Amino acid sequence: MFKKMLVFLIFILVAQSTQSEPVWGFFGHKHIGRLAVFTLPAEMIGFYKKNIEWITEHSPDPDRRRYALRAEAPRHFIDLDRWGEPPFPELTRDWLTDAMRHTDLSILQEDGDTISLVRSKEIDWTAEKVRVGRYMIPIQKYKDFYRKNLLNRFDFVCDSLYGLRKDADFPCGELLVEDHLFEDGLNPYYTEYLIGQLTRAFKKGDVSRILHRSADLGHYIADGHVPLHTTANYNGQLTGQVGIHAFWESRIPELFADEEYDYFVGKADYVVNKREWIWDYVLASHSYVDEVLTTEKKLRQTYPADEQMCFEQHNAIMLKTQCAPFAKTYQDKMNGMVEDRFRKAIHSVGSAWYTAWVDAGRPDLNLLNSDSVLAEKDTLQQYYEQGKILGRSHWE
Numbered sequence: 001m002f003k004k005m006l007v008f009l010i011f012i013l014v015a016q017s018t019q020s021e022p023v024w025g026f027f028g029h030k031h032i033g034r035l036a037v038f039t040l041p042a043e044m045i046g047f048y049k050k051n052i053e054w055i056t057e058h059s060p061d062p063d064r065r066r067y068a069l070r071a072e073a074p075r076h077f078i079d080l081d082r083w084g085e086p087p088f089p090e091l092t093r094d095w096l097t098d099a100m101r102h103t104d105l106s107i108l109q110e111d112g113d114t115i116s117l118v119r120s121k122e123i124d125w126t127a128e129k130v131r132v133g134r135y136m137i138p139i140q141k142y143k144d145f146y147r148k149n150l151l152n153r154f155d156f157v158c159d160s161l162y163g164l165r166k167d168a169d170f171p172c173g174e175l176l177v178e179d180h181l182f183e184d185g186l187n188p189y190y191t192e193y194l195i196g197q198l199t200r201a202f203k204k205g206d207v208s209r210i211l212h213r214s215a216d217l218g219h220y221i222a223d224g225h226v227p228l229h230t231t232a233n234y235n236g237q238l239t240g241q242v243g244i245h246a247f248w249e250s251r252i253p254e255l256f257a258d259e260e261y262d263y264f265v266g267k268a269d270y271v272v273n274k275r276e277w278i279w280d281y282v283l284a285s286h287s288y289v290d291e292v293l294t295t296e297k298k299l300r301q302t303y304p305a306d307e308q309m310c311f312e313q314h315n316a317i318m319l320k321t322q323c324a325p326f327a328k329t330y331q332d333k334m335n336g337m338v339e340d341r342f343r344k345a346i347h348s349v350g351s352a353w354y355t356a357w358v359d360a361g362r363p364d365l366n367l368l369n370s371d372s373v374l375a376e377k378d379t380l381q382q383y384y385e386q387g388k389i390l391g392r393s394h395w396e
Contacts, residue, residue, distance in 0.1 A: 001018050024222055024342070025250030026060040031219040031257060033059030039268040039350030044357055047365035051211055055284040059222075070154060074318065076223045078185035079232040080286050093279055095189035100146045102180040105132070109173040117170075118160075120180070137164050150177055151159045183254050187229065191220045195250040195274050195356050202360030208373045217356075224278065225345040230286040236293060244296055251322050252331050252338045261339045268350035270358055281348060288337060295333050303329065309315060 034056040035050040048055065056229060064073045083090050090205075091098050105118040117133045129136040137145075139163060149160040158172035181189075194217045201209035223229045228245050236244035253261075271277045300308065303326055310323040331338055357363070 022206060024226065024345075025246070026063070028250060028253045028257070028342070029059040029063070029219055029222055030056045031253070032342070032349060033215060035263050035265075035346045036218055036349035036353065038266075039265060040354060041267065042371040043362065044354065044365060045370060047370075048214075048353075050371050051373075054370075055212060055215050055218070058212070059218055061212075062216055062219040069207065071152065074184075074186045075190040075220060076185075076187060077229040077234060078187045078282065079234070080230050080282075081232050081292060082184045083287075086283060086286070093188070093275055095186070095193065095260065096147055096151060098189070099151055099179055099181045100143060103146070103150065104180075106176045106178075107171060107173050107289050108176055111169060114176070115171060122278060132161070132164060133170065135165055135168055150179070150217050151282050152182075173277045184232075185229075187224050188219060188275075188282045191224060191352075192275055193218065193277050194220065196389055198356035199359045200351070202363055205368060207368045207370045209311045211366070211370065211373050212352055217352055221278075221349050222345040222351055225285055225341045225348065227285045227288040227292045227341075230282060231289045233289070233293065236296075239293055239297065241293060241296060243392055244293065246377075247296070247327070247330070247339065248292055253342060255324055255327055256331060257339075257342065261342060262345070263346070265343050265347040265350075268347065268354035271351055271355040274355065281344065285341065288341075291337070296330060299330055300335060320378075 025383070034052060037045065037055065040048055062072065062075065066076075080086075080088060090102075092101075101123075102120050103118070104116075105119050107115045107117060109115065115133070118130070123130055125139070128139060130139050130142045131137075132142065145160070147163050150156065156175040156177050158170065158175040161170045161172065161175070162168060163230050183392040194213060198210065198217055201213050226249050228234050228248060233239060234245060236242055307323055308326045309320055311320055313319075313320055314321070357365075
């Protein structure tokens with residue numbers, strides 16, 4: 001009886017811990033954000049080194065924010081395999097254009113009837129006009145309407161449709177918006193947007209925004225370097241490999257990064273074409289998806305079953321996780337892929353910060369005072385500790 005109770009207790013603890021375990025993991029994101037500071041030129045490194053502890057601690061903030069904001073989850077991934085085959089011609093890589101071209105609009109009336117306004121797959125987006133209900137609207141006017149009222153929003157007002165045509169007769173009720181781009185992830189789009197936000201923060205000398213945008217940008221860039229952030233099979237749930245996401249992204253770096261990885265990645269580079277650069281590293285990540293999955297599956301078939309999973313103490317909780325020798329074998333069979341993506345993420349984060357600073361006119365960061373930012377109260381941690389992820393998690 002005692003043994004049965006002990007096993008049951010361990011099972012409960014494991015179940016509880018796996019629900020809240022952060023997946024690069026907090027460890028990886030903190031390391032990537034911290035090490036990116038040392039890629040910066042002399043004009044920037046003083047400011048960033050002064051705030052290195054803040055950046056380190058806040059690099060996981062976007063993962064915490066998934067517990068507070070519905071809009072957060074899609075910023076961490078993009079399911080590229082939902083969009084056909086590389087180079088994914090359905091995606092122009094412009095956020096507004098792609099969101100507009102993959103959004104359906106309809107109206108839910110009080111009597112329960114639904115009236116379709118826009119069926120995105122039925123529209124010729126190269127034409128001069130788009131059909132909205134029974135009206136033909138100039139494509140640029142519809143694009144302006146979409147940017148103002150629908151892009152990255154959740155409060156849709158049916159009356160806004162009259163901005164398309166004042167004399168229209170829209171039977172307004174509840175405006176239903178199906179943004180398929182949002183559903184399948186926004187990581188590269190949002191990363192490009194944040195580089196622009198950081199550039200504006202530098203121009204204004206807004207210390208709070210500089211630090212917050214730097215930490216957030218580092219997080220999304222790091223996520224874009226993870227192969228499983230670029231596929232609908234993000235946790236092996238489609239191939240019977242549930243748990244592989246945390247294994248690749250969190251468990252392996254925690255075991256080997258500090259002892260084995262080479263953190264000398266060179267100096268940050270200026271990025272001329274931000275959009276192309278972002279998509280290049282995201283597509284590179286996607287090219288590794290099959291190797292990540294097939295290597296793990298083959299290893300499980302040949303490695304002794306009772307030596308694959310172990311119980312370990314983790315943050316005062318007994319956790320069932322991959323055994324260190326098994327993880328080492330998986331890492332070696334991937335020929336250093338995890339370390340390579342880890343190193344590239346560090347360099348890319350530094351390059352994004354440097355690029356935003358150059359585009360802002362190379363402002364003197366030594367004139368900025370960050371004391372008030374360092375004293376801010378951390379409210380996201382409360383959401384993380386008490387809440388539930390809003391949207392898709394990595395391990396569902």
